[in-house]
Amino acid sequence: MFKKILRFFTKEKSEKSGSFDIHKKKKILHKIEEFTGIVPQNEAYFLKAFTHRSYLELANEPIKSNERLEFLGDSILGKITAEFLFHKYPNSDEGFLTKTRSHIVNKYSLESIGFQLKLHDLIFYNEKYLSPEKKKIGNVVADCLEAIIGAIFIELGEAAANKFVIKYIIEPQIKNGDIKDDKNYKGQLLEFSHANKLKQPVYTILEQSGPQHNKTYTIKVVVSENIFGIGTGPNKKTAEQEAAMNALSLAMETVDNDE
Incomplete structure (x- = not known):
């Protein structure tokens, strides 16, 4: 599948590099060499990976933004992360793997990693529309990181992309593989909501049934119109945890459908 995607993307014409600041261009190529251990022979895709669409009107010749590379990199990141977790945690269930993958690849995590890698200093963008402040450029940094994955995949191959993702994105987040099968679903749901800039989960008791000494609670949690869950249990805490797990x-x- 990814070979077909590669052929599709490499049909694009390479842009000239005259629209890029020479000093920043050198820093970008040095950064790619630092990431991969390989000196880039074709700079076009790597420069494009650092080009936000707001920069296009400043360029002195036609160029393209990193949006297509971001799309490709997002898909590759999800694939590599899923395969890594599948083999790393052979005894963990689907829920744990899905939750962990979401934690690794969400925009909040990628933004944080992008700033740690100092990508924000290298991105070409128009300050007329974007401020260099961290809170203003955060999504741009996350998108750039995904675009870099796409560029590495196209220019240097799948093995290089795998190495980059595992070294710089996956391993730092799972703390050298020491990640626990967390059963605190309420905490996970709250973390997911914050990371994806959603409202805080709201829990509501739908029903209480049974005698006082043997009650059953049915609770619903709502995060958004499309994200909710219902759980039952012998007490509120258990019912809330099940509702959060289902949500x-x-x-x-x-998230998978959006991708």
Whole structure:
């Protein structure tokens, strides 16, 4: 599948590099060499990976933004992360793998990694529309990181892309593989909501049934119109955890469909 994608993307014409600041261009290529251990022979895709669409009106010749590379990199990142977790945690269930993948690839995490890698200093963008402040350029940094993955995949191959993603994105987040099978679904749902800039989860008791000494609670949690869950249990805490678990499952499906 990815070979077909590669052929599709490499049909694009390479842009000239006259629209890029020579000093920043050198820093970008040095950064790619630092990431991959390989000196880039074809600079076009790597320069494009650092080009936000707002920069296009400043260029002195026609160029393209990093949006297509971001699309490709996002898909590759998801694939590499899923395969890594599948082999790393052979005894973990689907819920844990899905939750962990979401934590690794969400925009909040990628933004944080992008700033750690100092990508924000190298991105070509128009300050007329974007401020260099961290809170203003965060999504741009996350998108750039995904575009870099796409560029590495096209120019240097799948193995190089795998190495980059595992070294700079996956391993730092799972703390050298020491990640626990967290059963605190309420905490996970809250973390997911914050990371994806959603409203805080709201829990509501739908029903209480049974005698006082043996009650059953039915609770619903709502995060958004498309993300909610219902759970039952012998107490509120258990019912809330089940509701959060079901909401998380639905949330992950929503994220996957958006991708």
